[in-house]
Amino acid sequence: MPKRNWIQHGASLREFLRTGTLGPVNLGLTMLEVSALLGPPQNWVTDASDCPVPLYWIFNRLEIAFQQEPPYAIDWFQIEHPDSLARPRHKLADLLDLSMDRINVSVPPSRMLRHFSDLSDIVIGAPKDVEDPTLEIYNRGVCLIYNVLDQDIETFPHNETDPHQWLRHFDRHCFIDSIYSFREPALGRQYPKSKFGNMSAAHYLAITKDGGR
Known part of the structure; x- marks a missing residue:
């Protein structure tokens, strides 16, 4: 023992x-x-x-x-x-x-990405449904999970000419819920997959324009 x-x-x-x-x-x-x-x-x-x-x-x-x-x-x-x-x-x-290494984990996901050395390894599971919004960041076996408060969902914009507007809104108003370490690649734990639209970190930063708060 x-x-x-x-x-x-x-x-x-x-x-x-x-x-x-x-x-x-x-x-x-x-x-x-x-x-x-x-x-x-x-x-x-x-x-x-x-x-x-x-x-x-x-x-x-x-x-x-x-x-x-x-x-x-x-x-x-x-x-x-x-x-x-x-x-x-x-x-x-x-x-x-x-x-904490001078890392402020309360910043938006777009700014949190600055703390990863190689963004090419990162996959963003962006929420598809404004009614059940959760965003996940996958870095091999690590997963960061972001949510929003129920009362904030009502403030989300609906702009048919700019489908990414509400994702930028999510980026500014979400909070980090937890950080996981898994044995296998965290992306394999994504559930249900239909809930997310996966994209690269570069694509997510282009959509949000690294606009966090």
Whole structure:
């Protein structure tokens, strides 16, 4: 069994966006290794399966889902509501501090794209339906999810001569809901695919004119 050393670990938001790792926390770890690194979670969620251990652990803003079979490797993990993280550093878990790297995650998606080193790897899942608008940014195994408040949907413009006007409006008014790290390319998790219109980062920036706030 891995030994608990209670060492304080550090992670970088910029590195997480680019690689999907949070310092020592990566998708190759097992449940026992996570426990040794971070200590016990603040909470966990059980499901209806017959698994003898809880497979969803919650550490402050870090949430980790494990696979159902021993040795219970990490399946994916996420930072929940990253726009609420404190700067310049935030304690994701008692033993894991996240450096925000001077990144303001409250900016629009068009401005968030500046923090990716190679935009050619990025796919934007732009919302097709103004009634259910969600935008997702995919960078290999990393996925950023953006939503809007229900009351803001009513303010979305409907301009038949400029079909991209409401997407620019979305870019200015949305908020980041979560950032995921998956084992497989995040684009493969897109659901339902009919809800999104996929495009390159360059195309999205051309539509929004990098116009964020």
